[in-house]
Structure formats: C-alpha cells, structure tokens
Amino acid sequence: MSDHVYKIIEIVGSSPTSIEDAIEGAIRRASQTIDDIGWFEVKETRGHVEGGRLAHYQVTLRIGFTLRDTKG
Amino acid sequence: MSDHVYKIIEIVGSSPTSIEDAIEGAIRRASQTIDDIGWFEVKETRGHVEGGRLAHYQVTLRIGFTLRDTKG
Amino acid sequence: MSDHVYKIIEIVGSSPTSIEDAIEGAIRRASQTIDDIGWFEVKETRGHVEGGRLAHYQVTLRIGFTLRDTKG
Amino acid sequence: MSDHVYKIIEIVGSSPTSIEDAIEGAIRRASQTIDDIGWFEVKETRGHVEGGRLAHYQVTLRIGFTLRDTKG
Amino acid sequence: MSDHVYKIIEIVGSSPTSIEDAIEGAIRRASQTIDDIGWFEVKETRGHVEGGRLAHYQVTLRIGFTLRDTKG
Amino acid sequence: MSDHVYKIIEIVGSSPTSIEDAIEGAIRRASQTIDDIGWFEVKETRGHVEGGRLAHYQVTLRIGFTLRDTKG
Amino acid sequence: MSDHVYKIIEIVGSSPTSIEDAIEGAIRRASQTIDDIGWFEVKETRGHVEGGRLAHYQVTLRIGFTLRDTKG
Amino acid sequence: MSDHVYKIIEIVGSSPTSIEDAIEGAIRRASQTIDDIGWFEVKETRGHVEGGRLAHYQVTLRIGFTLRDTKG
Amino acid sequence: MSDHVYKIIEIVGSSPTSIEDAIEGAIRRASQTIDDIGWFEVKETRGHVEGGRLAHYQVTLRIGFTLRDTKG
Amino acid sequence: MSDHVYKIIEIVGSSPTSIEDAIEGAIRRASQTIDDIGWFEVKETRGHVEGGRLAHYQVTLRIGFTLRDTKG
Amino acid sequence: MSDHVYKIIEIVGSSPTSIEDAIEGAIRRASQTIDDIGWFEVKETRGHVEGGRLAHYQVTLRIGFTLRDTKG
Amino acid sequence: MSDHVYKIIEIVGSSPTSIEDAIEGAIRRASQTIDDIGWFEVKETRGHVEGGRLAHYQVTLRIGFTLRDTKG
Numbered sequence: 001m002s003d004h005v006y007k008i009i010e011i012v013g014s015s016p017t018s019i020e021d022a023i024e025g026a027i028r029r030a031s032q033t034i035d036d037i038g039w040f041e042v043k044e045t046r047g048h049v050e051g052g053r054l055a056h057y058q059v060t061l062r063i064g065f066t067l068r069d070t071k072g
Numbered sequence: 073m074s075d076h077v078y079k080i081i082e083i084v085g086s087s088p089t090s091i092e093d094a095i096e097g098a099i100r101r102a103s104q105t106i107d108d109i110g111w112f113e114v115k116e117t118r119g120h121v122e123g124g125r126l127a128h129y130q131v132t133l134r135i136g137f138t139l140r141d142t143k144g
Numbered sequence: 145m146s147d148h149v150y151k152i153i154e155i156v157g158s159s160p161t162s163i164e165d166a167i168e169g170a171i172r173r174a175s176q177t178i179d180d181i182g183w184f185e186v187k188e189t190r191g192h193v194e195g196g197r198l199a200h201y202q203v204t205l206r207i208g209f210t211l212r213d214t215k216g
Numbered sequence: 217m218s219d220h221v222y223k224i225i226e227i228v229g230s231s232p233t234s235i236e237d238a239i240e241g242a243i244r245r246a247s248q249t250i251d252d253i254g255w256f257e258v259k260e261t262r263g264h265v266e267g268g269r270l271a272h273y274q275v276t277l278r279i280g281f282t283l284r285d286t287k288g
Numbered sequence: 289m290s291d292h293v294y295k296i297i298e299i300v301g302s303s304p305t306s307i308e309d310a311i312e313g314a315i316r317r318a319s320q321t322i323d324d325i326g327w328f329e330v331k332e333t334r335g336h337v338e339g340g341r342l343a344h345y346q347v348t349l350r351i352g353f354t355l356r357d358t359k360g
Numbered sequence: 361m362s363d364h365v366y367k368i369i370e371i372v373g374s375s376p377t378s379i380e381d382a383i384e385g386a387i388r389r390a391s392q393t394i395d396d397i398g399w400f401e402v403k404e405t406r407g408h409v410e411g412g413r414l415a416h417y418q419v420t421l422r423i424g425f426t427l428r429d430t431k432g
Numbered sequence: 433m434s435d436h437v438y439k440i441i442e443i444v445g446s447s448p449t450s451i452e453d454a455i456e457g458a459i460r461r462a463s464q465t466i467d468d469i470g471w472f473e474v475k476e477t478r479g480h481v482e483g484g485r486l487a488h489y490q491v492t493l494r495i496g497f498t499l500r501d502t503k504g
Numbered sequence: 505m506s507d508h509v510y511k512i513i514e515i516v517g518s519s520p521t522s523i524e525d526a527i528e529g530a531i532r533r534a535s536q537t538i539d540d541i542g543w544f545e546v547k548e549t550r551g552h553v554e555g556g557r558l559a560h561y562q563v564t565l566r567i568g569f570t571l572r573d574t575k576g
Numbered sequence: 577m578s579d580h581v582y583k584i585i586e587i588v589g590s591s592p593t594s595i596e597d598a599i600e601g602a603i604r605r606a607s608q609t610i611d612d613i614g615w616f617e618v619k620e621t622r623g624h625v626e627g628g629r630l631a632h633y634q635v636t637l638r639i640g641f642t643l644r645d646t647k648g
Numbered sequence: 649m650s651d652h653v654y655k656i657i658e659i660v661g662s663s664p665t666s667i668e669d670a671i672e673g674a675i676r677r678a679s680q681t682i683d684d685i686g687w688f689e690v691k692e693t694r695g696h697v698e699g700g701r702l703a704h705y706q707v708t709l710r711i712g713f714t715l716r717d718t719k720g
Numbered sequence: 721m722s723d724h725v726y727k728i729i730e731i732v733g734s735s736p737t738s739i740e741d742a743i744e745g746a747i748r749r750a751s752q753t754i755d756d757i758g759w760f761e762v763k764e765t766r767g768h769v770e771g772g773r774l775a776h777y778q779v780t781l782r783i784g785f786t787l788r789d790t791k792g
Numbered sequence: 793m794s795d796h797v798y799k800i801i802e803i804v805g806s807s808p809t810s811i812e813d814a815i816e817g818a819i820r821r822a823s824q825t826i827d828d829i830g831w832f833e834v835k836e837t838r839g840h841v842e843g844g845r846l847a848h849y850q851v852t853l854r855i856g857f858t859l860r861d862t863k864g
Contacts, residue, residue: 003590003591003592003601003632004590005587005588005589005590005601005602005605005606006587006588006590006634007585007586007587007588008586008587008588008636009295009297009585009586010295010296010297010350011293011294011295011296011355012293012294012295012296012352013293014291014292014293014294015291016291018092019091019092019379020378020379020417023407023414024413024414025291025293026293027409027412027413027414028412028413029293029355030293031409031412031413037409037412038408038409039406039407039408039409040406040407040409041404041405041406041407042404042405042406044113044114045113045114046111046112046113046114047095047111047112047113048110048111049099049103049109049110049111049112049135052099052100052103052104052109053096053099053100053103054095054096054099056291057092058294060296062586063409064588067587067605075158075159075160075169075200076158077155077156077157077158077169077170077173077174078155078156078158078202079153079154079155079156080154080155080156080204081153081154081223081225082223082224082225082278083221083222083223083224083283084221084222084223084224084280085221086219086220086221086222087219088219090380091379091380097219097221098221101221101283102221116401116402117401117402118399118400118401118402119383119399119400119401120398120399121387121391121397121398121399121400121423124387124388124391124397125384125387125388125391126383126384126387128219129380130222132224134154136156139155139173147230147231147232147241147272148230149227149228149229149230149241149242149245149246150227150228150230150274151225151226151227151228152226152227152228152276153225153226162308163307163308163523164522164523164561167551167558168557168558171553171556171557171558172556172557175553175556175557176556181553181556182552182553183550183551183552183553184550184551184553185548185549185550185551186548186549186550188329188330189329189330190327190328190329190330191311191327191328191329192326192327193315193319193325193326193327193328193351196315196316196319196320196325197312197315197316197319198311198312198315201308206226207553208228211227211245234668235451235667235668236450236451236489239479239486240485240486243481243484243485243486244484244485247481247484247485253481253484254480254481255478255479255480255481256478256479256481257476257477257478257479258476258477258478260689260690261689261690262687262688262689262690263671263687263688263689264686264687265675265679265685265686265687265688265711268675268676268679268685269672269675269676269679270671270672270675273668279481297583297585298583298584298585298638299581299582299583299584299643300581300582300583300584300640301581302579302580302581302582303579304579306524307523307524313579313581314581317581317643318581332545332546333545333546334543334544334545334546335527335543335544335545336542336543337531337535337541337542337543337544337567340531340532340535340536340541341528341531341532341535342527342528342531344579345524346582348584363446363447363448363457363488364446365443365444365445365446365457365458365461365462366443366444366446366490367441367442367443367444368442368443368444368492369441369442369727369729370727370728370729370782371725371726371727371728371787372725372726372727372728372784373725374723374724374725374726375723376723385723385725386725389725389787390725416723418726420728422442424444427443427461435734435735435736435745435776436734437731437732437733437734437745437746437749437750438731438732438734438778439729439730439731439732440730440731440732440780441729441730451667452666452667452705455695455702456701456702459697459700459701459702460700460701463697463700463701469697469700470696470697471694471695471696471697472694472695472697473692473693473694473695474692474693474694494730495697496732499731499749507806507807507808507817507848508806509803509804509805509806509817509818509821509822510803510804510806510850511801511802511803511804512802512803512804512852513655513657513801513802514655514656514657514710515653515654515655515656515715516653516654516655516656516712517653518651518652518653518654519651520651529651529653530653533653533715534653560651562654564656566802568804571803571821593740594740595739595740595811596810596811596849599839599846600845600846603841603844603845603846604844604845607841607844607845613841613844614840614841615838615839615840615841616838616839616841617836617837617838617839618836618837618838620761620762621761621762622759622760622761622762623743623759623760623761624758624759625747625751625757625758625759625760625783628747628748628751628752628757629744629747629748629751630743630744630747633740639841657799657801658799658800658801658854659797659798659799659800659859660797660798660799660800660856661797662795662796662797662798663795664795673795673797674797677797677859678797704795706798708800738812739811739812764833764834765833765834766831766832766833766834767815767831767832767833768830768831769819769823769829769830769831769832769855772819772820772823772829773816773819773820773823774815774816774819777812
C-alpha cells in the first residue's frame with residue numbers, strides 16, 4: 001500500500017429516515033462509477049424541515065479511493 | 073426566495089435511544105413556537121453516561137427559519 | 145460602556161445582486177425589532193444557482209446589540 | 217433529563233476588572249429573564265484599550281437553558 | 289429531493305473588479321460542463337497585488353450539484 | 361461537584377451497523393476499566409468501505425470521567 | 433532537551449471562584465501522579481449555573497510532561 | 505522565487521460603501537510603506553451599525569510581501 | 577491571469593521514507609492526467625505504523641490547476 | 649472612523665499570578681511604542697509548570713491599533 | 721476489525737534534524753509500552769530556536785492503537 | 793522568564809528541496825534582524841508546481857521572540 005496515490009471527493013447523501021441511510025446511499029451511488037472506495041469521513045450533517053417535521057437528512061462525506069492509471 | 077431574511081437559533085435535543093430521535097424531538101419542540109423552520113445543521117453530538125452505559129444523546133442543532141414581520 | 149451586556153443573534157440576508165446588499169438588507173430587517181444593533185460579523189457566504197447563473201447570495205451574520213431590561 | 221430540549225443563546229458580558237466579573241455579570245443579567253440557565257461556555261475573550269491601559273474585558277458566552285412550553 | 293446524491297467540487301474564480309464578479313464567473317464556467325449546480329459556499333477570499341494595487345480577487349467556492357447516473 | 365478534577369481520553373468505537381452502536385460499544389469497553397465515566401463528545405465519524413458497501417463505522421469519542429486518587 | 437518524548441493528556445479542573453483556581457487545582461491534582469509536567473494549554477472554559485448564579489468554572493487543559501521509561 | 509522569504513502582516517481596512525473598497529484602501533495604505541506586497545487573504549469581515557444602518561465595513565486582511573535585507 | 581478559473585482537487589500521496597516523497601509522488605501522479613497544476617497545500621499528514629515502526633506517511637494535498645474548456 | 653486603517657500584531661504576556669495580569673502587562677508593554685491601541689483579542693492561554701505548580705501564565709493577544717502615516 | 725475499540729493518545733517527538741526523525745522517534749518510544757499502534761496523525765509542528773538557528777523540531781502526534789482487555 | 797513580553801510574527805520560507813530547508817532558511821533570515829527568537833510553529837505548508845514537478849515548498853511560520861525596550 002505504501003506508494004499508492006488516493007483521491008478524495010465530496011458527496012452528499014440524503015435520506016428521510018436516518019443518517020446511516022444517507023451515508024450508505026451516498027456510498028452505493030459513488031461506487032457505481034468508482035471502483036476502489038476505501039474510506040469516508042463525515043464532514044457535515046444537515047437536513048431540511050417541512051411542516052415542522054424532518055423532511056430528510058443531508059450528510060456530506062469525504063470519500064477516499066485508490067487512483068488508477070487513467071483519470072486524475 | 074431571493075430577498076428573504078432568515079434567523080438561526082441553536083437548540084439541543086436529547087434522547088436515550090438515538091441521534092436521530094434527539095434531532096427530531098428538538099425540531100418538533102421548536103416548531104411548536106416557530107412557523108417556518110426550513111433547515112438545520114448538526115453542530116455538536118455529545119451525551120451522558122451513567123453506570124457505564126449511555127444515558128442519553130445530546131445533539132446541538134442550528135435551526136434556520138424565515139423571519140416574519142413581528143419577531144426579531 | 146464598561147458594564148453593558150450585549151446579545152448576539154444570527155440572521156441570514158439574501159440578495160440577487162451583491163454580498164453587501166444581502167448584509168445591509170439583513171441589518172435593516174433586524175433593526176425593525178431591535179433598537180441598539182452595534183456591530184456584525186460575516187460568518188458564512190453562500191448562494192443558490194439556477195440555470196447555471198447565480199440566483200441569490202445568502203450571507204449569515206452574527207449581529208450584536210445592547211441588552212435592555214425587558215427581553216433576554 | 218433525557219427528553220428535554222435546551223436553547224443556547226450568545227451574550228457578551230463586560231467588566232473593567234476581570235474576565236470572571238464579565239462572565240458573572242452576563243449570567244446575572246441573562247437570568248433576569250431566563251429561568252433555567254444550566255451551563256455556559258466561553259467563546260471569545262476580547263477587550264478595549266484606552267490610553268494604553270485596559271478599559272474593559274468583553275467575554276462572549278454561549279448560555280444553555282431548558283426550553284419551557286411557551287417560547288421557542 | 290429526498291434520496292438524491294450530490295457532489296461538491298472546489299473551484300476558484302478570479303476577477304480584477306469584485307468578489308461577486310469572481311464568484312459569478314466561476315459559476316458560469318463550471319456550468320459549461322455541469323448541468324445541475326444548485327448551490328455554492330465561499331471558502332476563501334484571496335487576491336494578488338501588483339505595484340501596490342489590487343490586481344485581482346481569487347475566490348474559492350465549494351459548488352454542489354445533483355449527481356446523475358453517468359459520472360461519479 | 362465543584363472541586364472535582366476530570367480526565368478526558370479519546371477512544372474509537374467501530375460497528376458494522378450504526379453510529380450509535382459504535383458509540384455505545386466504545387463506552388461499554390471503556391467502562392470495563394474506568395469507573396466514573398460521566399459524558400462523551402463525538403469528535404469524528406469515519407468509516408471503511410469494502411466492495412462498494414459500508415464495512416463499518418468508526419466514531420472517535422472524547423470521554424470524560426472523574427479522576428480518583430490512584431491514577432493520573 | 434532535543435530528543436525527549438512528551439505525552440499530552442487532557443484534564444478538567446473546576447472551581448467555584450475563578451478560572452485560575454480551576455487551572456491550578458487541576459495541575460496540583462495531576463502532579464500527584466505525574467512527575468515532570470512542563471506546560472499546559474487552556475482548551476475550553478465552561479461552567480455550570482445554579483439559581484441564576486455561577487456555580488463553578490470548568491476549565492479543560494492539555495497538559496504536557498516528559499515521558500519516562502516505564503509508562504507509555 | 506524559490507529561496508525568498510516573505511512576511512505576513514494583518515491590517516484592517518474600513519469603508520462605508522463596500523467590502524472591496526475596504527480591502528483596496530487597506531492595500532493602498534499598506535503599500536505606502538511596504539514595497540513588494542504580493543498577495544492578501546481575507547481573514548474576517550465585520551462592520552459597525554449606527555441607527556439601524558450599516559456605518560462601515562471592517563475587513564481584516566493578511567498581507568504577504570517579500571522580505572528585503574533591512575527590516576525583519 | 578486575472579479571469580482564469582481554477583479547480584482544486586484533493587489527493588493523498590504515500591511514501592515509506594518522507595513527507596516530501598509522499599507529496600512529490602502525489603504531484604507526479606496527478607500531473608499524468610492534469611496539465612496545468614499550479615500549486616498545492618498540505619491539508620493533513622498521517623501515517624501507518626506496523627510492528628512499532630513507521631510503515632508509510634500519508635499526506636493529503638489540495639492541488640490547484642487551471643480549468644481548460646473541456647472538463648469541469 | 650470609517651476610512652481608517654488598523655494594524656493587528658500578536659504579543660504574548662506572561663505573569664505568575666493571573667491571566668488578567670498577563671494581558672494587562674502585555675498591553676502596557678505594547679503601548680510603550682504604539683500610540684493608538686484600541687482593542688485586543690485573546691488567542692491562546694498557556695502556561696508553564698515547575699515542580700508541580702503553575703510557574704506563569706502565557707496569554708497570546710492579537711492587538712489592534714490605528715495605522716498612522718509613518719510605519720506600515 | 722469491525723467491533724474493535726481503539727484508543728488515541730497524544731505524544732510529542734523532538735529531533736534536531738528533521739520532522740520525520742521527530743515523528744519516528746516518538747513512535748519508537750510509544751511502542752516500547754504499547755503493542756498495537758496502528759496509525760498516527762500530525763497535529764502540530766513546532767520548534768525551538770537558539771542563537772538564530774533551529775535547535776530542534778517538536779512534532780505533536782495523535783497515535784491510535786487497539787485497546788486490549790487489561791488497560792483502559 | 794515570568795514577566796517577559798514576547799512578539800509573534802509570521803514569515804514564509806521557501807525551498808526547492810525540503811520543508812525543513814524552507815523552515816530553517818526563514819529562521820536564519822529572520823534572525824538577521826531579530827535577536828531573541830525562541831520558538832516557531834508551522835502554520836501552513838504549501839508549494840508551487842511547474843511542469844508537473846514540485847518547484848518549491850512554501851512554509852508559513854509563526855515566530856516568537858522576546859520583546860526588548862525599543863520596538864513594539
């Protein structure tokens with residue numbers, strides 16, 4: 001692992017039910033186009049409110065993955 | 073939406089069961105007296121421990137709402 | 145001035161034209177209900193985009209004012 | 217305590233003599249209109265200088281109190 | 289909106305005239321290749337100076353947009 | 361409580377299921393060797409991803425406890 | 433001094449009278465079990481309020497000391 | 505440019521009209537006595553309010569310049 | 577340079593020997609696919625340890641480059 | 649006051665007795681050579697410990713003063 | 721790895737020659753008494769100067785290790 | 793040392809070879825005009841890239857020195 005280069009991107013997942021659901025949805029979506037996601041870090045947890053009730057959570061993640069040879 | 077003015081207040085919800093429950097309880101309580109809550113942001117997640125077990129979560133939220141003409 | 149107590153609140157001004165317009169609108173709105181606003185501090189500058197163009201700026205301010213004897 | 221909701225406000229106390237005096241004056245003033253202040257946190261310690269001497273300290277506090285049923 | 293995933297990227301706009309011009313130029317440029325930009329946040333405002341005068345502002349933005357199905 | 365001295369340590373709990381499970385597991389583990397844990401604060405929420413799915417959450421906590429007379 | 437290794441721990445001192453009293457009490461308590469405390473840094477100043485008056489200050493310190501050969 | 509040493513100072517510009525005017529005034533003033541200002545960074549944007557209207561902006565800048573051989 | 581738009585990405589370089597080696601490896605790798613890298617900023621320096629010895633450094637960089645007309 | 653330019657410098661005061669004494673000593677010392685100090689802000693509070701007792705406080709201040717026409 | 725609990729401690733390594741030497745010395749020293757150190761993070765890089773030359777670097781690390789069953 | 797007053801300034805050293813070389817060059821340069829530099833702290837590590845290779849490191853230092861009786 002020692003000479004690898006990783007890239008970190010930020011994505012925001014959302015869910016009407018839980019913080020974990022927002023995180024896991026974002027990871028699933030990101031892994032459709034990125035092969036080697038290795039870790040994530042929660043940067044911000046926000047949400048929208050409608051009619052006095054939580055409408056959905058929005059969780060901003062920094063996601064790290066191994067950088068392959070084609071796209072920097 | 074472009075010329076609206078919003079106010080942000082900080083409240084702390086607590087719950088013995090989950091972070092989401094603390095957040096949603098705080099929003100319900102705040103919406104008893106504030107009409108147009110639009111969004112929130114988690115600022116801090118803390119908790120108390122009793123007898124070596126989690127007693128309750130305390131989640132500090134910044135809550136934003138549209139400022140009407142009566143209350144500054 | 146030495147023994148005064150001040151209160152700080154957070155408000156968000158918005159404007160389709162400039163950061164200064166968002167700030168000054170928020171101050172005008174807040175001073176409708178607060179008498180002695182003395183200073184402010186920009187905490188965050190954000191905005192919305194529609195159709196690839198800036199729709200409006202949203203500037204979060206912390207506003208400080210002298211605390212009178214009626215409202216805490 | 218587990219399901220309570222708290223509110224946090226920011227106030228600034230000032231005193232020509234000490235940081236503690238500024239803090240305690242701000243708490244006394246806030247408790248004239250707020251019943252259940254439970255804790256505080258020092259956010260910023262500043263001051264003014266006149267003629268090369270300290271004129272007064274200004275200490276910004278975040279103050280937390282239990283939210284009752286009437287005002288959010 | 290509840291199950292969407294968004295991506296956040298950072299871009300830096302520059303302008304010899306104003307902060308707003310730097311922001312709006314960066315948004316226009318980004319929207320040439322990104323369809324659904326929804327919001328931005330100013331992260332840093334810097335600038336260069338030449339001959340004792342401001343040469344240009346450089347404003348770093350975090351820009352959020354809806355993630356479609358083709359590019360992660 | 362007024363003259364007590366507390367110690368704060370940092371631990372990281374992990375769980376494949378939820379943030380709360382990682383937090384509560386870390387508290388249970390810490391309370392095997394520390395008697396008077398009183399509170400905690402979430403410092404960081406991270407996680408690992410394997411095969412495009414969340415493998416486990418890692419939640420860093422600051423945990424505070426009363427300092428007795430034997431261990432500094 | 434050049435090749436020494438130091439350890440930093442966090443402790444919280446409390447006092448009903450002053451910030452300095454809370455700091456100095458925490459240092460005295462820590463030095464009962466740690467020999468070579470060299471410096472400290474105030475990380476947080478908080479407090480509790482009872483009946484509208486300050487009950488006690490709580491000052492969180494990071495304390496640094498030389499690491500001897502027995503305890504990591 | 506590779507072995508140069510730079511110095512960074514902090515100055516605060518003020519203006520009743522705009523943030524840019526405060527920044528550019530501060531740079532002009534600083535360049536009366538400093539030759540090689542190269543860049544700046546906005547650290548804080550504040551302002552004073554009088555009679556419910558913005559009185560002036562105060563923008564704190566960090567300004568960097570090449571260090572010549574006479575003044576450290 | 578005044579009207580250019582730049583993009584900033586985050587990458588992580590790793591090296592078993594030094595922080596500089598991790599940084600320079602990350603820049604070389606990124607420049608395989610990005611033409612006009614102009615600057616970088618170290619955001620985080622971490623590392624892994626195996627058998628009580630440093631295994632490799634991991635240095636997170638923010639890298640800025642001029643945005644051309646094809647890729648946002 | 650509206651078009652003034654201010655400079656901010658950082659100094660560290662020290663005192664064996666109190667935080668206020670360290671602050672006020674630093675202000676007195678700085679005002680020997682600077683005429684128009686207007687305000688300060690505490691940036692850091694640290695201290696040294698000798699023989700298990702506080703030796704002295706070290707308080708880092710940012711001090712602001714009006715910039716006259718001779719020295720930038 | 722999923723249900724492990726880790727502990728994080730802070731140590732400061734010092735070296736007259738390089739930042740890496742300070743880091744690696746701190747890790748070697750910590751691993752004399754801690755078995756399963758897994759990672760570290762640089763929190764602060766400081767140093768002392770004597771006679772106008774660098775005397776030694778001081779690098780503060782947060783070090784994480786697996787928590788076994790005997791020591792909390 | 794207890795009643796001394798120190799000043800902190802910020803300088804940026806640069807070097808094409810290493811972070812340490814940038815730091816030590818900045819300290820040597822600063823000590824040409826400042827007698828009693830005692831310590832430094834790394835605030836920021838950046839660099840420029842030319843042709844896909846590191847051109848030079850730029851390390852921002854906060855440097856502390858004892859304040860003598862002539863210059864504030």
